[in-house]
Amino acid sequence: MQEKQVERIRNGNGFIAALDQSGGSTPRALKNYGITEDQYDDEEKMFDLVHDMRTRIITSPAFNSERILGAILFEQTMDRKIEGKYTGDYLAEVKGIVPFLKVDKGLADEENGVQLMKPIENLKELLDRANERNIFGTKMRSVVKKANPEGIRQIVEQQFEIGKEILASGLVPIIEPEVDIFSEDKAQSEEILKEEILKQLNELAEGQDVMLKLSIPTVANLYKELVEHPRIIRVVALSGGYPLDEANEKLKENKGIVASFSRALTQNLNVNQTDEEFNRALDEAVETIYDASVNKN
Template sequence: MASQAQLDMLTKIKSDNGFIAALDQSGGSTPKALGLYGVDETQYTNDDEMFTQVHLMRTRIVTSPAFNGKRVLGAILFENTLDREIGGKSSAHFLWQEKNVVPFLKVDKGLLDEADGVQLMKPITDLDKLLGKANAQDVFGTKMRSVVKLANKAGINAIAAQQFEVGKQILAAGLMPIIEPEVDINSPEKAQAEALLKTALLAELDALGTDQLVMLKLTLPAEVNFYQELVEHPKVLKVVALSGGYHRQEANRRLAENKGIIASFSRALTEGVSAQQSDDEFNTTLDDAIESIYQASVS
């Protein structure tokens, strides 16, 4: 049974304008994210200190006056962030109760080695426990990432099948899954891979139950509006786009061309902010980033 907060979040995601901030860098990607923020590896000596540093970065972003539900619909958190507090509240409760921003939780445990041109997700052994923790904190949904490298039909079908299999477990727990089969922007077969992926996703969506909705997080396609059938599909609450390594200006340009898709950017969101900036500089830089991504999302 969905809580009143989760029902209100559904209405917000469905009806309001804005984008989703991806603040979910985890173990492997955290040192790079911190490095771009101006915190190098000499400033922490173990994982706990590293995650404390990244939580300080995320706290600074989330508590900035530039960051609120007027332009930011939702934010994706890493489990370590969910376990910590912002402003004396759990991170998820702070986002929703203080900022009117819908919280999501990254649930995947990383990627397997490449096979058949794709990287499937590693098994998520503690998923039920994680979903219980998310529900206890009024988290609205989840996110899980796999990667497509080549236009291999068997591999892409396997990615879609795995994503939706786990997605149904998440739906059964009362949460909204963001299904993220990223197509590598550097793939030599990007357009062909996207064509196979769209076919696989449509087949999985058509097989969902009448009351089942999912969100999709996709790489911006080679062909403008190529994913329009997914945007308009009755089983899709929202299609969001990852920046995928594009710099913000290029990611925004591509996003603005694709109607009905909103941003869910990570590196492109935090591009330009740094630990060394004064609060005024930081807030101005973040405000400019949020405004540009918002405009690209609503265009």
């Protein structure tokens, strides 16, 4: 299965859906979906509601392997079931979509112009459970706020250090050093980031192949060397706060990079929509993101 999934992610047409909002971002995700905080009393009910939302997305006919290569899940989503199957198994077996797991525990306070990841204290146990749940790969996010060379070096080193642990467990890491799209020196940060990532990629051994999830660069095709690097399975892009139409247009300018959108994917979905309305809205979003991911004229 893993070899087939690697081939699909490396060479397939489509994008990776990000359905991995965690504890801190779940209330906002629910609010965007039309469920306000006064509609749930505790965290358990909140997570029940967000799983209902994700189940509705994943089981929709619009959410299909013809356009979607993979889906990134939150830990609780991985441990819950859809139609009697664990979510990763449902994605792989029913939908033909490759499952990933978000493993980071959020961001540390800003220092040196970046936000490193908080320690992932239960990483080994989480990776073991991911293997039991037939998860293919992982995702972990940190954020660059300013073009600080020392901070960016630290952020990339942390990502690759943990990435090697993930590789050793048999999973494929998505390394995500996001550059804040509102940063005043975004383009400069991206230049520094590219060079630091190349240093780390060049130190990986054959077979230590990884993925990258990056903000859509200010300068189109800046990440061409990363896309073509032999240790890279795929480079995907986050929407980063851009509205869907703008994210799609920017993505089209970057050859070899496909989408991995979260908010942009679900921005037009609402709990009060009929199934017909919901499926139509999701289908429209999926189609435009697919088009931006494969249309690189």
